[in-house]
Amino acid sequence: MAEGVLMLNVSDPPPSIHHTSSQERHSSQRKWTEKKPGTGKRKASFGNPENNSAKQRKTNTSDQDLNLKNETESRHKPVILASKSASKPKASPKKGHGEDKGHDRPFIKTSSLFRNNPEIPEVVSPAVTQLKEKVFTSNSFEELDLHPHLVATLNKLFLVTSMTSVQKETIPVLMSGKDAVVRSQTGSGKTLAYGIPLVQSLQAVRPKVKRSDGPLAIVIVPTRELAQQSFQIFQKLLKPFTWIVPGVLMGGEKKKSEKARLRKGINILISTPGRLVDHIKNTLSIAFSAVRWLVLDEADRTLDLGFEKDLTVILNALNAAGPARQNVLLSATLTEGLSRLASISMTDPVYIQVSDVDGSLKAAEPTPQTALQPDLTDSYAIPDKLQQHMVVVPSKLRLVCLAAFILAKCKFEKSQKLIIFVSSCEAVEFLVTLLSTVLCGKPSTTSKHQPPISFLRLHGNMQQEERMEVFQEFSQSNTGVLLCTDVAARGLDLPQVTWIIQYNPPTSAAEYVHRVGRTARIGAKGNGLLFLSPSETTYIDVLAKHNISLHEMKMNDILSSLKQDERFRGRGKWDSRRSAGAQEQEVRERATVLQTDFENYVHGSAESVQAAKKALQSFVRAYTAYPSTLKHIFHIRNLHLGHAAKSFGLRDAPKGLSAATANSKEKKKGKGKDVKRPLKKLTSRERVASLIRSEYSSGLDGESKSKKKRKKKKTNMENTEGKDVMEQ
């Protein structure tokens, strides 16, 4: 069996699984059932980091049990969610919730949130020298030998005049016809760094490019939203050059209409890898004989486990058909592994990356050892104005801590726009419903006219049309909260995001960099907050190895913001001159009221209990997907199931939770198509690949389902793609 895979099967005797409320008070020794290779099933008592010694517990037992009966009964009514997109969550509140039944529902007391938690360790973030990269240069686009209409488009449509560092280095290299490997920080303008020379080169082709020439450039990106975003950038860049037609292919769109567009002709083809492979295999009219540019944006992701095969098919198809072409690889986190691909698919590429000396970007001409400088490949440049924070939160308190943070930002501060990264689609669905219902459900007594917080969701299991709607809605809004999976981690340029919250830690330092890079773009300010449980705090050492340093925020400071919200007042009458201990007690009481609200909502209907269990299960499954290099930090045996259950509003750890069953259900739906074995038998690399595929799926798997549901009207894409629209 793979390293430390947890057996949490229904067949296991219940006492082996941790439970929270009454059980935890009596069991000082918690036991997991774990199977070790060759030893058969055995029961083992682990030094669970969340399993406190009696001494540690003493520190947390000062709080009283709270009699919350009056406070918690009928606390909130289910509401229609605040925003259009968030108004359609799957597990929407329905009759049957305790709140609807009012006094009929028996009161169930929330077990103490603040007892039996692991001690929060002292966290010392190692000192690191952060790699800094200058964003802007004083050089203007006029200095380059670009078509004047292209320069005018940049000035008037993109409102940009001076080049960023990565543009200054990359554009001349690509205009000279060379291949390039480009690494520069998130939000530094890499899209235009390849888009400008690409358009400059195609507009100069004589005789003029015709639609019927088919693709001259192929741009591969990992997600549909990024494909759409890149397509829109090309539409703008090509405004003066109406004879060159851009087009996008991506999962979730009607293949038939994509085929028709391919037949008519697309000159700059932007696609997710899976969808392009599908057309290579099934669309006769796709021809690569004219392709002279290949761009792999977010190249490290595109080359990742999940997409490796797709990329091989694409490269083979291009190599078989096309003339010599220019190749470009770009990302904020290109590592040395990329050099391998560069060496087989590129000709003497120029490496462009930040210099550690002065923060400027440098282009390194090919040498016999051409590669990203090994001493720099592990260090990721983080935007200068990005404030990075972390908070250590015991599992039981995660949900209230997240909720308190959201309230602090979105209710008591102005113009805050948050992205919250969560490890699974099911958990995103569940949390959006839970948070929007509980946090917006009860009218505030202090601010009656305050608009509700807008919660949106984005993940790989959503219908394509809705994904696009959410993406556009969140892009255009000035405030709100987007809960999402890593499907939104790469490349998306969402304006004015003020906070990135990583509620579940990412599976690599590179993913950390991309997630947090959705804020502080192009010289703007931004903030990041990483949630870690006490057993996960050594993750900061992993990040430090990549020159990433975080400042600690205290959980209690976040929770204290609940004091501003009268809805969570509890039963206490708090004196303004009270002692520090009394203040702490007030915070605890308010947090408990909020947790009780969550639990009352969840246990108010069988449907929401089911949704919570599903979300918990998917969280556990995602926890098994951390790569083996991080297993010493994120090991499933470190999870306390009862405490984790609380963070999904469940009063107790559900029985019969299995890390494997979620995967087998996914199999039936056709996800993880390359992996035939049950999840528990997969290697950790395969588990990561399987999860990545399901998140970044090009949409082929979901096609039949989406076909049934999709309306007949033409999609935005079909209406806006192509010459006709660009001429409008």
Ligand SMILES: Nc1ncnc2c1ncn2[C@@H]1O[C@H](COP(=O)(O)OP(=O)(O)OP(=O)(O)O)[C@@H](O)[C@H]1O
């Ligand atoms: N020269 C420039 N001057 C001002 N703004 C620019 C310039 N070039 C690009 N931008 C803007 O910077 C933002 C970020 O650009 P882009 O999305 O290309 O970054 P990126 O480096 O690809 O980021 P990521 O690594 O996250 O994909 C965009 O809003 C873009 O319009």
